[in-house]
Amino acid sequence: RxxxxxxxxxxxxxxxxTVAFNCTYSNSASQSFxxxxxxxxxxxxxxxxxxxxxxEDGRFTAQLNRASxxxxxxxRDSKLSDSATYLCVVNSDPDKLIFGTGTRLQVFP
Amino acid sequence: xxxxxxxxxxxxxKTGQSMTxxxxxxxxxxxxxxYRQDPGMGLRLIHYSVGEGTTAxxxxxxxxxxxxxxxxxxxxGLESAAPSQTSVYFCASSGLTGAGETxxxxxxxxxxxx
Numbered sequence: 001r002x003x004x005x006x007x008x009x010x011x012x013x014x015x016x017x018t019v020a021f022n023c024t025y026s027n028s029a030s031q032s033f034x035x036x037x038x039x040x041x042x043x044x045x046x047x048x049x050x051x052x053x054x055x056e057d058g059r060f061t062a063q064l065n066r067a068s069x070x071x072x073x074x075x076r077d078s079k080l081s082d083s084a085t086y087l088c089v090v091n092s093d094p095d096k097l098i099f100g101t102g103t104r105l106q107v108f109p
Numbered sequence: 110x111x112x113x114x115x116x117x118x119x120x121x122x123k124t125g126q127s128m129t130x131x132x133x134x135x136x137x138x139x140x141x142x143x144y145r146q147d148p149g150m151g152l153r154l155i156h157y158s159v160g161e162g163t164t165a166x167x168x169x170x171x172x173x174x175x176x177x178x179x180x181x182x183x184x185x186g187l188e189s190a191a192p193s194q195t196s197v198y199f200c201a202s203s204g205l206t207g208a209g210e211t212x213x214x215x216x217x218x219x220x221x222x223x
Contacts, residue, residue, distance in 0.1 A: 008149075032209045043199055043214035044152070087151070091208035095140070095159055096167065101151035 003027060004100040006088050012106045017078045021103045023088030024070045032091040033064055035073050037084045038102065044087055047073075078107045111135055115200050115215035122190045122222045130185040130218050132200030140203045141183040142167075142212065143175060145196040152199065158183055159207065190222045 006023045013019045025033075033050035048055065050062040050071050061074040071088055088100035116131045132141065143155040154167030156175040164175045172194060174186045183202075187194060197219050201212040 034211075043216050044212075045214070046211045049211075093208065095165075095207040096142075096154060096157065097208050097212065099144075099152040101149065 002100075003092060003098045004088055004090050006100040006103045008101060008103060010104040010106050012108060013078050014108055015078055015080060017107075018074065018076045019078060019105065020075075021073045021086055021088075021105075022070055023072070023100055023103075024068075025088075025090045025098075026069070027090065027092060027098075028066075028069060030090045030092070032097075033062075033071050034089040034097075035060075035062060035071075036087040036089055036099070038087055039084050044099075047086070075105075078105075080107050080109065083107045113200055113202055113213050113215035115198075115218050117218060118216065119219045120221070122187075122220065124191060124222060126190050127186070127188050128190065128220075129187075130198055130200075130220075132183045132185070132202075132215055133181055134183075134200075134202040134213070135181065136202060136204075136213065137180070138202035138204050138213075139180075140207050140210075141177065142201045142203075143173070143183065143185045144199045144201065145169065145194075146199060146217075147196050155185065155198075190220075192222045194220065195222045196220060 035047040036044040037047045038044040054063045059076045063072045085102040142157040144152040158177040161180040200215040203210045
């Protein structure tokens with residue numbers, strides 16, 4: 001079983017739609033959780049950290065379910081500029097992160 | 110403030126040749142990482158460093174060596190390149206607490222081994 005698993009997609013959604021991605025992780029001792037965004041042929045960049053109580057940043061909402069070991073990302077009112085690959089990221093120990101293979105989102109007009 | 114830079118941006122090697130990839134950061138970060146990214150595989154950690162003068166193996170270290178002689182630089186070496194090392198290589202750095210902090214990535218180096 002992979003340490004971090006994501007549905008690769010692609011998710012094709014119209015502008016204005018709401019879309020959600022899930023991610024599962026295998027290490028119950030993980031303490032740090034993130035969503036990164038990667039545009040085509042570019043480097044990954046932090047989108048948001050994920051906190052135990054859930055957190056929101058504008059149109060983006062992240063949730064953590066420790067009991068079921070999954071993380072979610074909700075994007076509301078999708079924009080064309082949201083088209084990218086979204087990477088679920090979990091720490092495997094205090095020094096290292098494990099990156100999921102990513103979920104591709106394509107927003108169309 | 111350049112953040113994380115990588116040199117070169119693109120390189121073509123023949124099997125058996127050697128090369129060094131250079132990563133530099135100007136954020137005074139303690140932690141530095143080298144990843145490779147292949148289609149369908151995601152980012153995989155090659156080697157990392159928790160401070161100047163230290164290095165440690167990641168998930169896929171075979172065929173690579175690293176050095177961190179200066180805090181701001183992290184070098185990745187390929188002694189004898191193989192076609193399986195064709196990939197996109199990303200360097201990243203983070204602050205004081207390693208995996209609990211944001212990792213900042215360089216723009217990547219695209220390597221093709223023929």
